[in-house]
Amino acid sequence: MKEQARLTALSETKLLDTDPDPRFDRLTRLAANSLETEIALVSLIDADRQWFKSCYGLGTKETSRDIAFCEYAIRANEIMVVLDAAKDVRFADNPLVVGEPFIRFYAGAPLITRDGHALGTLCVIDPKPRESFDETDRQILRDLAAGVMVEIEADARKRQVHDLSVINRELEHRMGNMYAHVTSLISLLDKSEVEHGQFVRRLREKINTLAETQSMLSRNNWQSVSIRELAIKSLQPFEPEPDNPLIAIQDQDDFHITARAAFAMSLLLNELGTNSVKHGALGSTGGRAAFGWTQGDLMQFNWQEKLIAPREAREPGSGFGSLILKRIVPKTFGGQAVFDIQPEGFNYSVTALPDRVRMLSER
Known part of the structure; x- marks a missing residue:
């Protein structure tokens, strides 16, 4: 049930399979430059795939969910760090480790809604392993992930305002005839x-x-x-x-x-x-x-x-x-x-x- 609720929350963002957005691209670019990695992604975990809303340094738009590092990150519900994937039993045989893009270092911060649903991650990836990823690094990634959620929630608020405006216009149109008739009835009855x-x-x-x-x-x-x-x-x-x-x-x-x-x-x-x-x-x-x-x-x-x-x-x-x-x-x-x-x-x-x-x- 939790997974279904999470997928529903993801679907409601209306982000899946949409065009690149400079707001998210700025954040992945900033993440890669700040944390000195070749790759940074806004990754959304769908039912059977991970789809990238923003890709910095990576040419593909999605991978299978069963090989996604971010799958583990959303379960953890906190920043997940893999210093050397080749030495991690969870990922050593992963196609993304033994093949392109030859992931060694990975750090992912879950993108969590106000209702507690992890939609995906903001993650940084590098083909070189690392010795450490300290608290300062984690805070930078955490802050940038919060920036991603601000943009996602801003979109949701805009849609709510738009939807309410549409609903209001529809109700005015649809109810207008009834109100007009009621007004006429009152007038005629009075007369x-x-x-x-x-x-x-x-x-x-x-x-x-x-x-x-x-x-x-x-x-x-x-x-x-x-x-x-x-x-x-x-x-x-x-x-x-x-x-x-x-x-x-x-x-x-x-x-x-x-x-x-x-x-x-x-x-x-x-x-x-x-x-x-x-x-x-x-x-x-x-x-x-x-x-x-x-x-x-x-x-x-x-x-x-x-x-x-x-x-x-x-x-x-x-x-x-x-x-x-x-x-x-x-x-x-x-x-x-x-x-x-x-x-x-x-x-x-x-x-x-x-x-x-x-x-x-x-x-």
């Missing part, structure tokens, strides 16, 4: 002169509807939602018996609608369902309703209700619900709404411009 309790109840009802749409959009990466899925979810609360549905929802020619259109559509369906339960087919014995759509240069969405026992025809009112059906939805869709109220049923349709409703990839 409809309902009493306070009803105001709060209707507003809560509509915000819950928008929240359900928000949830559906989030499952689709906030891009779009299926018109059929949206209709099923929005109209489900108005089905008195789920096993015996009274609302027929078109199951052919499904397509995805934009987030903005989805919010308007969910308000539309909620209002139609509410009205039908109070005054129409869904509130009467044997009544049925249907929702569908047609596509073309001008799209159209249709709601139809049929009653078994005719009722007195009621003209659409001027309250808040009617404002949604007459103004909010048509304005959002760039179309027009038509009401047809008869004793035996009720039909409502609204047209829409495709570029106001459909996802761009489906137009």
Whole structure:
């Protein structure tokens, strides 16, 4: 588990297989010059390789992990020094000792994150063995390794700031439609002169509807939602018996609608369902309703209700619900709404411009 956490921390640095960086190159050059070695490396220990973010005095970019001196250094979690690899039983037969670059002297300081994960090392290497590597030398290597970690952590902070900025912009974009609709709802409800309790109840009802749409959009990466899925979810609360549905929802020619259109559509369906339960087919014995759509240069969405026992025809009112059906939805869709109220049923349709409703990839 510790190794997996370490590899995760390494992956999160986004350093593996990236281009040379002068910030790290300056530090390896300084390490080699200060400690008088031919080679200095920023070595990152991946799952099965060691990869060099910075190479001073070495032409290769990576080696197998199983021959890496730095593998031992990250286990030690402190500076590891090998004065003469040819005389060290761990490394005497190592391909990097018996062959290029003929390592004899090695000193590596682990690159340790704030969470304690050793990502790799800053190491210095020389083909000549040494008699000693004293505390002053160790402190120089330790300080330079700390400089490497400063650069790595600076990159992480920059990414966090960038990611938060991106997230903020995305949330503003994705939530903006919902906030705009809520603001419009509050404004329209206020103008409809309902009493306070009803105001709060209707507003809560509509915000819950928008929240359900928000949830559906989030499952689709906030891009779009299926018109059929949206209709099923929005109209489900108005089905008195789920096993015996009274609302027929078109199951052919499904397509995805934009987030903005989805919010308007969910308000539309909620209002139609509410009205039908109070005054129409869904509130009467044997009544049925249907929702569908047609596509073309001008799209159209249709709601139809049929009653078994005719009722007195009621003209659409001027309250808040009617404002949604007459103004909010048509304005959002760039179309027009038509009401047809008869004793035996009720039909409502609204047209829409495709570029106001459909996802761009489906137009």
